[in-house]
Amino acid sequence: MGQQETVATSLADTVREGIGAALAQVDADLARRYPGDPGTRQPIHTVYVPGDAFAAGTLRSWGDQALAMLDEHAPDATALAGVLGLSDELAGPVYERVRAKLEREPVEDLRIDFEDGYGLRSDAEEDETAARAAALVAAAYRDGTAAPYMGIRMKCMEAAVRDRGIRTLDIFLTGLMEAGGLPDGLVLTLPKVTYAEQVTAMVRLLEAFEKARGLAPGRIGFEIQIETTQAILGGDGRATVARMIEAAEGRATSLHYGTFDYSASCGVSAAYQASDHPAADHAKAVMQVAAAGTGVRLSDGSTNVLPVGPTAQVHEAWKLHHGLTRRALARAYYQGWDMHPGHLPTRYAAVYAFYREGLEKAAARLAAYVAKAGGDVMDEPATAKALSAYLLRGLDCGAVDTAEVARLTGLTRTDLDGLAGRGVMSA
Structure with missing residues (x-):
């Protein structure tokens, strides 16, 4: 009983060793191309502000304007829940957290725009605005x-505006x-990419800057904005977006879908250009598959319907934005663009409801998985990874609290990071 039993095999060790040698390059390629989640916090939205409109008080101003809109058009939890269709159970906690978020951290990700939102200006004016x-x-x-x-967001790599960008x-x-x-939270956006070679050009540009300023190689990453049909399907029939991720040489941080430019490039008429159009769904599905496992994240686009005017009109715009945000979350697009302070209440309401309504069930499934307790669902490691990531995203944005998750799962933040495959604790 104390001796290890010998089992019979038929293959020589050289067979296993030969297979290992034959697949060594594949192993290395998999590790390089598909490193998995970067282990950092992903913002739930990106706010775009034209370069000339950005000021020291912009972030606080957006939060104050959003709070004022709540005061005017949904002054309490019942009112907001009635507009958005939130359950009685969610209404209070969501409303309280939305207001607290708008007071504490109204914007998670800000992009100062020097492209479409800024337009063509004199060189002297853009120089001054960029320095400012x-x-x-x-x-x-x-x-x-x-x-x-x-x-x-700089101007793109197309010839007409390349030097200016x-x-x-x-x-x-x-x-x-x-x-x-350079601050740790620095993010750069390269818009209107059509060819992988434009991504390579951005890489060479950043390499040159790092060398000129004595920065570590690879210090500066960037987002790739998907706004053209050529970025999804190339003239050779290949998925161009996958080639763009490869061309970024590890610097691509995310892919951002551009709702209106992409829709227009597909010939969609203005009245039907929206993030839930079938053309948009196709593009984002290709982006999603191309980015899966690479550590490159996804962001949905925006709506151009602004919550302005009388209360009834604001409510209709809020319903639309809330519905589009919820739809995106269900499809695993955990980030999107917000173009107006009035979009912030519904962005946070949709996100907070999404994570709070599934909190107890996700926590119970994860706790059962860790405890090997079974239940009516047999979860696998991949599902445990998804459940952990769900809870972590809820924690990152403020939808749920660490104490709540610990009480329901018995797990720490470090435990969740490990189950989700995150190498480091989120920022």
Whole structure:
């Protein structure tokens, strides 16, 4: 009984060793291409503000405007729940958390726009605006008023605006360096990408900046904005977006869907350009498959229907935005664009309801999985990973509290990170 039993085999060790050698390159390629989740917090939205409109008080102003809209158009939990169709159980907790979020951290990710939202200006004006943006961002990080993520959207790599975009990026990054260095939450967006070679050009550009300023290679990443049909399907019939991720050489942080540019490139008429159009669903499904496992995240686009005007009109816009946000969450697009302060209440309401309504069930399934307790659902490691990621996203955005999750699962934040396959604790 104390001796290990010998079992019979037929294959020589050289067979196993030969297979290992034959697949060594595949193993290395899998590890390089599919590193998994980066283990950092993903913002639930990106707010776009034109470069000339951005000011030191922009973030606080957005929060104050959103709170004022709640006061005017949904002054209590019952009123907001009635507009959005929230259950009585969710109404109070969601409303309270939305207001608290708008007071504490109204914007999670800010992009100062030098592309469509800014337009074509004189070189002198854009130079000045870019330098000013860098100074304001640096000051915000110094005094603690910054959003967790901030950066710019430059002009694209197309010939007509390429030099202008490069110069603006150079001025912005140089300004940050002169003000003390690049903040950890820096995010850059490359718009209207059509060819993987444009992504490669962005990589070479950032390499040159890092070398010029003595930064570590790979320090600066960027988002790729998917706004053209060529970014989804190339002229050779291949999925271009997958080639773009490869061309980024590990610098791509996310793929952002551009609702209106992409819809227009497909010939969709203006009245039907929306993030739930079949053309949009196809594009985002391709993006999703291309990015899966790579560590590159996804962001949905925006709605151009603004919650302005009389209360009835605001309510209709809120219902639309809330519904689109919920739809995106169910399809695993955990981030989207917000174009107006009035979108913040429904962004947070939709996200908070999404994570709170599934909290107890997800926690119970995860606790049963960890305890091997079984139940009416037989979960696998991949499902436990998804359940943990769900709870972590809820924690990151403030939808749920650490104490709630610990009480329901018996797990710590570190436990959840491990089950979700995150290498480090989220920021």
